[in-house]
Amino acid sequence: MKAAVIVFPASNCDRDLKVALTLSMGREPDMVWHGDSELPDTDLIAIPGGFSYGDYLRAGAMAANSPIMREVVKKAESGTPVIAICNGFQIATETGMLPGALLRNAGQKFVCRDVDLLVTSQNERFVGCFEQGEVIRFPVAHHDGNFYADDDKLNELESEGQVAFRYVTPEGEQTAAANPNGSRNNIAGIYNKAGNVLGLMPHPERLISDELGGTDGKRFFDHLVSSIV
Amino acid sequence: MKARVYISLKNGVLDPQGKAISHSLQGLGFKNVLDVRQGKTIDLDLADMDRDAAEAEVERMCQQLLANTVIENYSIEMLD
Numbered sequence: 001m002k003a004a005v006i007v008f009p010a011s012n013c014d015r016d017l018k019v020a021l022t023l024s025m026g027r028e029p030d031m032v033w034h035g036d037s038e039l040p041d042t043d044l045i046a047i048p049g050g051f052s053y054g055d056y057l058r059a060g061a062m063a064a065n066s067p068i069m070r071e072v073v074k075k076a077e078s079g080t081p082v083i084a085i086c087n088g089f090q091i092a093t094e095t096g097m098l099p100g101a102l103l104r105n106a107g108q109k110f111v112c113r114d115v116d117l118l119v120t121s122q123n124e125r126f127v128g129c130f131e132q133g134e135v136i137r138f139p140v141a142h143h144d145g146n147f148y149a150d151d152d153k154l155n156e157l158e159s160e161g162q163v164a165f166r167y168v169t170p171e172g173e174q175t176a177a178a179n180p181n182g183s184r185n186n187i188a189g190i191y192n193k194a195g196n197v198l199g200l201m202p203h204p205e206r207l208i209s210d211e212l213g214g215t216d217g218k219r220f221f222d223h224l225v226s227s228i229v
Numbered sequence: 230m231k232a233r234v235y236i237s238l239k240n241g242v243l244d245p246q247g248k249a250i251s252h253s254l255q256g257l258g259f260k261n262v263l264d265v266r267q268g269k270t271i272d273l274d275l276a277d278m279d280r281d282a283a284e285a286e287v288e289r290m291c292q293q294l295l296a297n298t299v300i301e302n303y304s305i306e307m308l309d
Contacts, residue, residue: 065293099299103300148300
């Protein structure tokens, strides 16, 4: 299996993602610079977290218009799996690959901590290693993670099973206190309609060993890789 | 030719920065402040061209980059 990690100026989770993918794949992903206009042959595209272009204008807005993203959007439309994490999620919404937008956190503060997440829908490729309804733990680290979609779009996401993860209590309850950023319906991650693009604010690549505090991210990447091979 | 683009959050989209500004103003004693919504302006310096063509081009800039129409409204003012 081959994977490509897109690298923008001020991406800062690209190497974490490389480590996570390398551990799960047994080979290194290609690191692809944002200014490139062609993608290498790849089975998975990963858009990492960070502060691409310094979050100028809006988080992800400039990166969404970089040359490589035109290729990423084309590949996504033809069915290549894409995982977009944190700033990657913001970039994916800015390109229109994913619906909605990520606003400034409702509490105005940068939030950096582990969060409990409910695995909301069944998408075999991305979350087949988790039980539907299982509560898992990934860290968040963001200032603009407040998921917004208007009422119609939100209803569509819910009824089409496009909500991937929700912020919940450790017991799996969807409460306001468990929501770190004010996201509508406690949404932490969503799929596109076709189910091959996943965007999420939490960072699975940051919990891939017990030394780092947990292995739910390792489970996630091991499964993703095995489902694509 | 110059153009000014005003960008604001759509009604119903939470504006935490506007809320914080509102609280600060009230804290300073401006008790008449009921609510604050903040946004941004972008000033564009354009080559000399037909005014309507320029406005149409700025419109395309707003659609493609300057505004995210999922969450933002924009308006364009052409300045000479």
